[in-house]
Amino acid sequence: MVMVYLLLPKVDRKKSRDVLQVSYKYRVKVIPKLILEESRLxxxxxVKEARVLADNSELERAKNIVDEAKHMLEGVMVDDDPTELIKTLIYDLKQLSEFMKTQKDYEEKGRPYALSFETSHDRQRYAARGDVDEVRSFATPRMNAYLEQAKKFDNDPNTPPPSVETDEKIERANKRPPPPKPLPPVTPYFEIVRxxxxxxxxVLKWIAGRRT
Structure with a gap:
């Protein structure tokens, strides 16, 4: 619906002036998935821009770009709450910024970290971040399970890892849908007829009473 208010001043002599003022309001529907994807990109x-600058020894400018992106992500909320993706992106950028304190740090840690980040988000697939285990973007449940098994085996090589069959049983159990809710009690057929x-x-008694 469009409402137009037309206010015409009294004309006592010929002159030119604005006589039409238009105001409007609109609402934008927020799509959470779109916000998250825009933030990720x-x-x-x-990170790509910062890596190019850091490769050319412009480390301060590169670090500023990473810090600015991190600051922007800290203001992204979906349903008044930062999602796991946003938290992970912030952590990634914080780590990369830490690895840009010196050119040596960048060459040894920052550049590999940035390339891993780019590979992961370009392909939307998991990519390891060296010895940083906190970031598990795009990792599948089975990948996470195998990582935990590897850690346990590293701590205690005498304990064998579970078999493939056991892994598959656990995975199927985790994917199993919850049992359906019980149906409400059904009124017996004869009770309905009664x-x-x-x-x-x-109704027949009421009709008979009306006739008499």
Missing amino acids: MALNS QVLNFIGS
Whole structure:
């Protein structure tokens, strides 16, 4: 619906002036998935730009770009709450910024970290971040399970890892849908018939009473 208010001043002599003022309001529907994807691509492009600068020894400018992207992500909320993706992106950028304190740090840690980040988000697949285990973007449940098994085996090589069959059983159990909710009690058939007959009888009595 469009409402137009037309205010015309009194004309006492010929002159020119604005007589039409238009105001409007609109609402934008927020799509959470779109916000998250835009944030992810923003972080990805920022890391790419920062890496190119750092490769050319412009480390301060590169670090500023990473810090600015991190600051922007800290203001991204979906349903008044930062999602796991946003938290992970912020952590990634924070780590990369830490690895840009010196050119040596960048060459040894920052550049590999940035390339891993780019590979992961360009292909939307998991990519390891060296010895940083906190970031598990795009990792599948089975990948996470195998990582935990590897850690346990590293701590205690005498304990054998579970078999493939056991892994598959656990995975199927985790994917199993919850049992359906019980149906409400069904009124027995004869009880329904009795209620209908009682209703019909009441209607017939009412009709008979009206006739008399």
